[in-house]
Amino acid sequence: MAEALNSLYKAELIHLDGPWAGREDVEAATADWVHWFNTERLHSMLDYQTPAEIEATHFAENQTIGNAA
DSSP, rough: OOOHHHHHHHIIIIIOOSSSSOOHHHHHHHHHHHHHHHHHHOBGGTTBBBBHHHHHHHHHHHHHHHHHH
């Protein structure tokens, strides 16, 4: 999984938007990419949902279960 993520990161950000002016530019772009990856990019392994949607559903379901007990 980590190797696939690194490949996506390099293909979708590093190689596509480079060359970079400096480390700070890469760090800022990486933070933006991670936010986009988790909140907007649909993932086929997650039934075309975002990780943020999966997380929200998980916590909503567990909140309901916890309150019922």
